[in-house]
Amino acid sequence: MADVREAAAAPLDLLDERLRRGEGLKAALAGIWGRVRSGDLGALPIVLGLVVIWTVFQSLNSVFLSSANLVNLLMESASVGIIALGVVCVLLVGQIDLSVGSVSGLSAALTAVTFVKHGWPMPLAMAAALAAGAAIGFVYAQMVTRLGVPSFVATLAGLLSFLGIQLWLLGDTGAINIPFDSGLVHFAQLAFLPEWLSYVLVVVAAGWLFATGYGLARTRRAAGLSARSTTLLVARSVTVLLGLGFAVWYLNRARGVGWLFVSFVVLVLILNYALTRTGWGRSVFAVGGNAEAARRAGINVRRVYTSVFVLCSTFAALGGMIAAARLAAANQSTGAGDVNLNAIAAAVIGGTSLFGGRGSAFAALLGILVIQSISNGLTLLDLDSSFRFIITGLVLALAVMLDSVARRSRVAHGRAA
Amino acid sequence: MTAPAAAASQAPTRPILSLRGVSKNFGAVAALTEVDLDVAAGEVVAIVGDNGAGKSTLVKVLSGVHRADTGTVTFADREVTVASPADAHALGIATVFQDLALCENLNVIQNLFLGREVRRGRLDEVTMEIRSWELLRQLSAKIPTVRVPVASLSGGQRQTVAIARSLLGDPKVIILDEPTAALGVAQTAEVLNLIERLRDRGLGVIMISHNMEDVRAVADRVAVLRLGRNNGVFDADAPTEEIVAAMIGASDNAVSRRANQRRQSRQRRQRKEEE
Numbered sequence: 001m002a003d004v005r006e007a008a009a010a011p012l013d014l015l016d017e018r019l020r021r022g023e024g025l026k027a028a029l030a031g032i033w034g035r036v037r038s039g040d041l042g043a044l045p046i047v048l049g050l051v052v053i054w055t056v057f058q059s060l061n062s063v064f065l066s067s068a069n070l071v072n073l074l075m076e077s078a079s080v081g082i083i084a085l086g087v088v089c090v091l092l093v094g095q096i097d098l099s100v101g102s103v104s105g106l107s108a109a110l111t112a113v114t115f116v117k118h119g120w121p122m123p124l125a126m127a128a129a130l131a132a133g134a135a136i137g138f139v140y141a142q143m144v145t146r147l148g149v150p151s152f153v154a155t156l157a158g159l160l161s162f163l164g165i166q167l168w169l170l171g172d173t174g175a176i177n178i179p180f181d182s183g184l185v186h187f188a189q190l191a192f193l194p195e196w197l198s199y200v201l202v203v204v205a206a207g208w209l210f211a212t213g214y215g216l217a218r219t220r221r222a223a224g225l226s227a228r229s230t231t232l233l234v235a236r237s238v239t240v241l242l243g244l245g246f247a248v249w250y251l252n253r254a255r256g257v258g259w260l261f262v263s264f265v266v267l268v269l270i271l272n273y274a275l276t277r278t279g280w281g282r283s284v285f286a287v288g289g290n291a292e293a294a295r296r297a298g299i300n301v302r303r304v305y306t307s308v309f310v311l312c313s314t315f316a317a318l319g320g321m322i323a324a325a326r327l328a329a330a331n332q333s334t335g336a337g338d339v340n341l342n343a344i345a346a347a348v349i350g351g352t353s354l355f356g357g358r359g360s361a362f363a364a365l366l367g368i369l370v371i372q373s374i375s376n377g378l379t380l381l382d383l384d385s386s387f388r389f390i391i392t393g394l395v396l397a398l399a400v401m402l403d404s405v406a407r408r409s410r411v412a413h414g415r416a417a
Numbered sequence: 418m419t420a421p422a423a424a425a426s427q428a429p430t431r432p433i434l435s436l437r438g439v440s441k442n443f444g445a446v447a448a449l450t451e452v453d454l455d456v457a458a459g460e461v462v463a464i465v466g467d468n469g470a471g472k473s474t475l476v477k478v479l480s481g482v483h484r485a486d487t488g489t490v491t492f493a494d495r496e497v498t499v500a501s502p503a504d505a506h507a508l509g510i511a512t513v514f515q516d517l518a519l520c521e522n523l524n525v526i527q528n529l530f531l532g533r534e535v536r537r538g539r540l541d542e543v544t545m546e547i548r549s550w551e552l553l554r555q556l557s558a559k560i561p562t563v564r565v566p567v568a569s570l571s572g573g574q575r576q577t578v579a580i581a582r583s584l585l586g587d588p589k590v591i592i593l594d595e596p597t598a599a600l601g602v603a604q605t606a607e608v609l610n611l612i613e614r615l616r617d618r619g620l621g622v623i624m625i626s627h628n629m630e631d632v633r634a635v636a637d638r639v640a641v642l643r644l645g646r647n648n649g650v651f652d653a654d655a656p657t658e659e660i661v662a663a664m665i666g667a668s669d670n671a672v673s674r675r676a677n678q679r680r681q682s683r684q685r686r687q688r689k690e691e692e
């Protein structure tokens with residue numbers, strides 16, 4: 001009799017007797033620990049990595065963790081972070097775009113030329129550069145889906161060609177200054193949230209996290225499914241509230257939180273929503289996991305590839321503009337050098353699998369924080385770019401090795417590769 | 418051709434799906450040559466044949482994965498072209514593929530609803546989860562949780578997921594390519610029951626199987642393919658030897674020889690015991 005009542009009370013999705021049941025904080029923590037042990041590491045390695053990097057640099061130079069430097073670090077991370085968002089999308093479908101750097105450089109040059117030399121209004125100049133980025137992505141997608149060119153080769157060709165066009169656009173001088181009083185430069189360099197607004201945003205974020213979590217839990221319970229306990233949801237929101245609150249308070253001791261960085265985070269949240277809550281996002285993961293199965297499920301695989309390449313190049317174009325605005329100039333080295341690899345490395349370090357089908361928008365955010373921390377720390381130590389290249393390269397190798405090892409562990413534990 | 422056409426019977430009513438003269442070549446390999454097939458609503462047609470006979474190729478032509486080189490497909494009295502899987506879904510042809518065609522990185526719910534997610538603005542995960550449990554329960558699926566990636570399911574559990582997926586979206590014809598190959602005893606029985614229920618609901622079912630017992634248990638007619646060609650259509654109660662002969666091509670074949678040997682050795686053993 002007792003079992004019957006227990007079975008009736010158990011949620012619909014926890015009826016199988018092989019399932020270990022448990023609710024509340026303790027069970028949640030145990031679940032996380034089990035996932036980590038089976039190689040489903042999530043964001044854990046990268047958070048640990050950040051802690052290590054920050055500790056090392058702080059012990060070498062006490063300026064590193066100062067408010068002023070962290071404000072700077074966040075502002076600097078936005079442009080490559082935005083480019084990395086696009087790279088995440090392309091990696092999710094198991095493709096790659098090696099030309100994001102030169103597309104961003106081209107977009108910077110295009111914005112500067114049309115705005116400064118031809119006197120277009122800023123929004124028009126930006127829209128034109130974004131459209132050019134989208135067009136480039138569209139061409140890549142056609143080459144990959146219709147002609148069967150590997151994306152590796154198509155975008156490698158693009159890398160060179162667009163670098164050439166960038167240099168040609170910039171002309172003999174090789175650089176175009178963007179006036180300081182233009183809206184874009186102001187936004188990228190000088191626009192910070194008022195202190196009160198930054199705290200309001202933190203409260204809104206924590207409240208929103210709780211509200212959505214609670215709403216979902218209520219719907220699930222009403223439908224007879226298991227749901228997160230309210231304690232857990234409260235604990236999560238309070239953690240976020242305190243964590244973000246502290247970060248914002250610390251940043252506010254210097255210039256505060258830049259609108260640029262907030263915009264980057266908003267883009268991350270939007271992309272995360274699109275990838276996890278829309279049919280498009282579902283099909284992106286499906287194509288990355290098994291393109292043939294996705295096709296047989298009636299998904300238009302070609303359209304998914306096209307959307308992803310277009311998105312990637314458009315994000316690259318946006319990132320390029322931001323980079324130019326940070327410098328108040330578009331020059332020959334905008335988007336050159338390590339931008340390309342940093343964007344790809346950020347996506348991978350953040351936990352996007354190179355094999356397709358695994359990753360998230362937050363990978364770009366976490367990954368770029370790691371890369372920018374290294375770059376910033378080494379600059380503070382007065383080490384030149386040679387060291388920066390070496391160390392970023394090593395971190396990338398470490399991240400990819402971790403990805404491979406975790407993947408093997410997941411396979412051994414029967415989780416998705 | 419020694420096709421035993423005598424046993425062939427006509428479909429009971431007008432066919433909902435019918436193929437005429439379908440051919441498909443892969444380079445030099447003629448996988449299908451001039452194949453005809455009829456399936457009526459409320460009928461289970463089994464397709465049997467040796468390995469490589471072209472059964473799966475026929476399935477893929479019907480589900481829009483491959484395009485036929487020649488031939489016509491008629492669906493509900495209309496000649497149609499099934500150029501893509503989306504076309505097949507739109508017509509109401511659902512398929513369980515032999516290789517299952519699941520996305521290993523997605524969980525059970527995501528796989529079940531792939532390509533036809535329930536939306537209310539954004540994806541409605543809760544509704545999809547409940548529907549998933551209903552579907553899986555209907556198949557007596559032994560899947561502990563639907564929120565794990567398909568990669569962590571056993572072969573039979575995956576097959577159940579693939580079958581469950583074909584039931585979504587109100588199909589008119591269901592094609593099952595070796596649906597019971599990896600299933601346990603209870604699940605096989607459940608799938609056979611399901612096939613009968615689908616028939617009773619008026620769906621046309623095409624089932625491919627190497628297991629003659631399963632075929633006899635549910636099929637109304639058995640169509641034999643041999644080396645990519647039709648080789649007779651049998652009533653379900655035709656003798657197994659006859660069907661096997663049509664599959665393999667001669668009455669003196671490996672299967673009948675083996676059956677004879679076993680019979681003889683059993684008789685020898687019995688004689689010894691009697692002595």
Ligand SMILES: Nc1ncnc2c1ncn2[C@@H]1O[C@H](COP(=O)(O)OP(=O)(O)OP(=O)(O)O)[C@@H](O)[C@H]1O
Nearest residue numbers: 443446448466467468469470471472473474475515
């Ligand atoms: N994509 C392909 N490319 C080339 N040849 C193929 C392809 N698919 C099938 N074939 C060939 O077509 C023939 C029929 O294959 P098919 O898969 O239809 O056999 P089957 O009857 O399903 O066999 P089984 O019982 O082993 O599943 C085989 O000779 C096979 O080699």
Ligand SMILES: [Mg+2]
Nearest residue numbers: 472473474515
């Ligand atoms: Mg087959």
